[in-house]
Amino acid sequence: MTIDLGRDFAGVRKAVAAECTDLREHDSFARDLIARSPTLRGMEALQSRRPWPIGVTVTANSCSAAGDLPSGANSETALSGDFLTFEVCALDGSFRWHFDASRLAAKQIDRITEHLQNLLCAVIRDAHKPVERIELLSSEERAYLLEEMNRTAAPYPSERCIHELFEAQVRQASDVLAVTCAEEHLSYGELNARANRLAHHLIALGVRPDQPVAICLQRSVAIVVGLLAILKAGGAYLPLDPASPSARLRQVLEDAAPQLVLADAPGRAALGDVGVDVTVVDLATATPPWANLPASNPDARALGLTSRHLAYVIYTSESSGTPKGVEMSHDSLMNLLWSSPELGAPKRRTLQFTTLNFDVSFQELFSCWRDGGLLVLVQEETRADFSALLEFVWGEAIERLFLPIAALKHFAEVWSAKGVLLPSLREIYTSGEQLRATPMLRSFFELHPRARLINQYGPTETHVVTEHRLGANPACWPQLPPIGRPIANTQIYLLDRRGEPVPFGAVGELYIGGAGVARGYLNRPELTSERFLADPFSDEAGARMYRTGDLARYLPDGNLELFGPQRRPDENPRLPDRAR
Secondary structure (H helix, E strand, C coil): CCCCCCEEEEHHHHHHHHHHHHHHHCHHHHHHHHCCCCHHCCCHHHHHHCCEEEEEECCCCCCCCCCCCCCCCCCCCCCCCCCCCEEEEECCCEEEECCCCCCCHHHHHHHHHHHHHHHHHHHCCCCCCHHHCCCCHHHHHHHHHHHHCCCCCCCCCCCCCCHHHHHHHHHHCCEEEEECCCEEEEHHHHHEEEEHHHHHHHHHHCCCCCEEEEEECCHHHHHHHHHHHHHCCCCCEEEEECCCCCHHHHHHHHCCCCCCCCCHHHHHHHCCCCCCEEEEEEEECCCCCCCCCCCCCCCCCCCCCCCCEEEEEEEEECCCCCCCEEEHHHHHHHHHHHHCCCCCCCCCCEECCCCCCHHHHHHHHHHHHCCCCEECCCCCHHHCCCHHHHHHHHHCCCCCEECCCHHHHHHHHHHHCCCCCCCCCCCEECCCCCCCCCCCHHHHHHHCCCCEEEEEECCCCCCCCEEEEEECCCCCCCCCCCCEEEEECEEEEEEEECEECCCCCEEEEEEEEEECCCCCCCHHHHHHHEEEEEEECCCCCCCEEEEEEEEEEEEECCEEEEEEEHHHHCCCCCCCCCCC
């Protein structure tokens, strides 16, 4: 049934009454749905005569006061809802609620009652007002949703660039290992010197702040040298995967139009089939022209580089398949690094698992270097074989993992078959889709009691914006863990189609405001203006918010539950960017 909320209350009431009359002919809502949509016949919930979690019962007897809220267990009224029934008397309009006290709290029922009263009072004041424009929220609840739930302000070094965190570790512990890959190991001082020499070369080649510099290399120490060099030179790194199809590489290169691309032999081979004219800086050459350049840090001030400039441009795809480049600045990423509860934690041996063209790779690198940890790169063949990956994690005594939810599930399955314990493991960060606490996943963490699972959420356009750290006892985890609460300096808004906040606990479209919002899409002003909007709820000048297209709601404890992207019934599901 479709109800046009653009109509006034009387019009909506008549439409609902007419629909209910038609439904009586079919004896139940379930039968009517199946009659209209035979494809729903296989749904188990529709096989019963009363599948609905929420129901309305109309009686001829006067109901008790609204404050009298029986659970329904001892009520003589036939309840039409599974865990919530609204009982209303047809004679005098009195009503009461029946609810399952194990699944709903009295406070939630009070809030629903308040919304109902606000609706009826508004109808009395103006019967011709469109229903969708009736304000259900009290001023107190509106302030709670927009202000109290978003009270996340915290100091962070917004004026610093992200590579300066790495340079700070160089000053503190130059001889400590920073990165290892196969038989190659570099200390913080050695990695910094290599990156600096290359950065001076890039500056001489004309790299300037906000300029995209592509990087197309296989997994090796050279890839982190190149990435740091681009940042130090003031450029924005533009990652290209040598394994990507030529058509994809061509689309990105033609759109971003970088003047330079850092590459090795596999990267040059991949670019050779693309047919785009771009200058290649070969990082695999035996005699690099930058070998004798200064090992000192380039002067950011002399370059005109500030934290407002871009750190990277990462391309992701729309449902149409057309890639779009997300422009992310240093200060936005600095907020993410500074908001982590693990800031200042013991140095972690962190696995570098994801490819650079996924934004999670940024977390792997800089959350590790922020605290002076060791970044452990894994070879592509090991990364693709989860049995070998499990052995690698054990052999390298990895302490921190970032795994997309699909990869985490596969990792737990292989672990279950192998039975290998990972005594060094302390943290697994996951994201990308709905996390499910499967028996296998619970078993993994029960046998690794010192490890914690952190569920994160955030599209590429904002990076991580919410986080939920699951408890130490996996037996207490919900089947579908929430995505948590907003991180520091981040605002979450759940809005209706008019851009107004939905009631607490109701499903709304998720909008993100605050420090983590990207600048926009490279060379896509129309799409940028469509998805990156002025934030009407912020007092900060120029504040913006990103429209995710995802649906979510607040749980009673204040955590967010994600339902994924909203779409028409005939649309295919869209995987979140971080899942891709």
